[in-house]
Amino acid sequence: MNYRNLGNTGLRVSVIGLGCGGPSRLGQRDGKSTKHSIGLVRKALDLGINLLDTAESYGTEEIVGAAIRGVPRDRVVVSTKKTLPEPDDPDPAATIRSGLEASLKRLGTDYVDLYHLHGVGAARYDFAAGVLAPALVRLREAGKIRAVGITEEFPANPRHEMLQRCLHDPCWDAVMVGFNLLNPSARRSVFPLTLEKGVGTLVMFAVRRALSQPAQLDKLLREMEQRAALEPGADLGFLTENGCAESLTEAAYRFCVHEPGVDVVLTGTGDERHLEANIAAALKPPLPPEALERLEALFGNVDSVTGN
Numbered sequence: 212m213n214y215r216n217l218g219n220t221g222l223r224v225s226v227i228g229l230g231c232g233g234p235s236r237l238g239q240r241d242g243k244s245t246k247h248s249i250g251l252v253r254k255a256l257d258l259g260i261n262l263l264d265t266a267e268s269y270g271t272e273e274i275v276g277a278a279i280r281g282v283p284r285d286r287v288v289v290s291t292k293k294t295l296p297e298p299d300d301p302d303p304a305a306t307i308r309s310g311l312e313a314s315l316k317r318l319g320t321d322y323v324d325l326y327h328l329h330g331v332g333a334a335r336y337d338f339a340a341g342v343l344a345p346a347l348v349r350l351r352e353a354g355k356i357r358a359v360g361i362t363e364e365f366p367a368n369p370r371h372e373m374l375q376r377c378l379h380d381p382c383w384d385a386v387m388v389g390f391n392l393l394n395p396s397a398r399r400s401v402f403p404l405t406l407e408k409g410v411g412t413l414v415m416f417a418v419r420r421a422l423s424q425p426a427q428l429d430k431l432l433r434e435m436e437q438r439a440a441l442e443p444g445a446d447l448g449f450l451t452e453n454g455c456a457e458s459l460t461e462a463a464y465r466f467c468v469h470e471p472g473v474d475v476v477l478t479g480t481g482d483e484r485h486l487e488a489n490i491a492a493a494l495k496p497p498l499p500p501e502a503l504e505r506l507e508a509l510f511g512n513v514d515s516v517t518g519n
């Protein structure tokens with residue numbers, strides 16, 4: 212495994228992290244057993260992954276807690292998230308504190324390395340920064356959180372407006388951003404700022420459905436053509452030809468891992484063989500320059516899709 216600094220957080224993280232949400236939720240969405248999901252997390256740790264990303268809303272914190280029991284605490288970077296309190300919450304800061312305590316209990320630990328506000332849209336950013344961030348900073352000072360994070364609501368905001376605002380505020384140690392070869396817009400609008408400010412950067416949606424299911428990709432490309440977001444007849448076959456990559460999924464993870472400004476790419480899976488393949492992909496070199504040039508020509512200006 213290769214490891215990188217997560218911005219200036221002081222955390223050292225594997226280049227690929229295990230996402231415990233997304234379409235798979237460690238296999239829980241497909242009805243896999245808790246034992247299977249715990250085994251998957253342990254396998255990820257055995258293979259050198261040290262960052263596990265969950266959330267109070269995923270229903271996988273207890274699985275992560277069971278999987279890390281007995282693992283020296285400083286060998287794992289635990290990342291979890293808090294859904295925003297409702298607008299009429301009489302004491303949102305208290306809701307943040309009690310939410311963290313509940314997450315710590317489910318995770319079986321007394322601190323989390325990364326605690327994010329989950330899926331923050333542009334419309335709620337003032338509330339997040341003005342009311343919730345001070346509560347998070349106090350929790351960081353108290354040692355309950357090592358780094359304060361915020362994640363975007365990518366499907367509703369594929370142009371990253373919220374992140375572009377938040378990166379001008381000093382309270383965020385890390386951000387989670389949607390980025391993939393179909394919508395690389397964070398390359399222009401987010402990564403220059405995270406690099407300048409030393410903010411840790413986690414990527415989600417590297418593959419999602421469009422880059423792991425051929426029928427979904429075809430549907431998305433045809434929709435993009437109809438909206439004139441793509442030249443007619445666009446096809447990603449070149450990524451798996453002439454020794455470029457063994458699969459589209461491999462190409463998609465490699466595309467993200469080697470992007471300057473990306474610290475860790477999350478992979479969400481419920482399948483051990485996919486996990487092994489995705490780790491192997493993350494350790495391969497960048498895609499060949501000619502493939503990257505073709506991707507830039509096709510999708511370089513796209514900022515309207517997520518690949519979901």
Ligand SMILES: NC(=O)c1ccc[n+]([C@@H]2O[C@H](COP(=O)([O-])OP(=O)(O)OC[C@H]3O[C@@H](n4cnc5c(N)ncnc54)[C@H](OP(=O)(O)O)[C@@H]3O)[C@@H](O)[C@H]2O)c1
Pocket residue numbers: 229230231232233234235236238264265292329330362363364365387414415416417418419420423460477478479480481482484485486488489
């Ligand atoms: N706003 C937020 O805060 C937010 C939103 C979304 C996600 N996240 C985080 O980001 C993590 C990553 O999520 P993501 O959904 O974007 O992950 P992803 O890795 O881009 O996509 C996961 C999907 O790809 C499939 N897949 C993975 N590897 C594969 C392979 N080798 N071959 C074929 N299919 C493969 C998975 O199915 P299988 O199970 O069959 O492998 C799953 O359906 C989540 O788990 C979560 O922790 C955060």
